Amino acid sequence: MENYLNLLSHLMLLSSFVLMANKRIRSYIKTFRMQSALIGTTAALIGFESFSSSGRMDVLVVSTVIIALKVIYIPNLLGSTLENIDLKVEKDFFLNIPILVLISCGIVVFSYFSISAVEGINTGIMNVQIVNSISMILMGILFMISRKNAIGQIVGFLVIENGLFVTAMFSTEGMPFIIDMGIFIDIITAVLIMGVMVFKINEKFESADTNKLKNLRG
Template sequence: MQTFLDLLSVLILISAFILTATKRINSYIKAFQLQSFLLFLATFTLGIYNFTTKGFLDIFILSIIIFVLKVIYIPRLLHNTYNRVAYKVEKDFFINIPSSILICAALVILTYYSLYSLDGALNIHIKFNLVNSLSVVLIGLFFMISRKKAIGQIVGFLVLENGMFTTAMLSAQGMPIIVDLGILVDLLTAVMIMGMLVFKINESFDSINIERLRNLRG
């Protein structure tokens, strides 16, 4: 099981690079959906393991909620937003794609050396998964600040949250389910609010470029 989880953590990190390498807004959503499905597989695997060895169902139930919310519902909300705005391809970035990929690779290397330089009781699998998941957090944060379109920033926030969830699942084998559910409810609320803001920005400026918000200053 551990080897499969290690593989999933690598694939989750690769999906973050795929996201960074694309400029089509629809591809942003698909990359997030793929990453969320990989997170579901990791959580589902841990859920089955916990149920068969300890008799606990909490992580298994959480995996089903992740599938419904992150793999199906939130991507559908994002697709609805995508279909109602004019811009389908992001052509103007704060940082271009080749430079972004190099920066993301540097973030992974920095995370690797930061964690592996620490002395402690963490085993090799936990350190390996921490490198991958914390790198996803940093890449999600970087993606938010490197994109000008509001939908791209929403997806960056979601990827950041996926990285945090992956850290909790693969390194600590989850949190209390009430905490997980609270985070997911907050996430859904945030996505709905941000989606409405995208509509308002698009209606007001006929664009979802956040730089247009500077026009609101008096």
């Protein structure tokens, strides 16, 4: 059991690296779909475990919701938004991809440096799952920083959320059911609004480049 979870955790981290190295916007969405599927599997594993040991159903329910929402619904929604935008490949980055991957490696090392010493978060000797999931959060932010395209921003935001969910899942077998559900509803609304906004931005500025939105400041 422990081994499977470790494997899944490493695969999730790997998917973040894959995401970081992507250039095509359609493959952002594909990678996100893959990462969400890994998370759904993890939640399902933990859910079966807790159902068989203490008869709790809630983590199982959460895992089905994740699969429905993050594997099927949101990627499809983003895909249909993408149809309306000309840009298919991200061209200019603030930093090029090899450097971003190197920074991501640095982030993992740094998370290891910071988190591994914390006691009581996880039962293992090294809190490797926590380290991985916190690296995921940080890489989500880095992804948002490095991409100029609005869909890239949305995917980065969703990756941060994934990281947070996995951190909670690994440290405490998930947050209370009602809170998880609340967060999912938040995400649906956020993604819906952002999808509409990207469409509008593209229409108005003839580009979905967020770097051009600099007029709104105090």
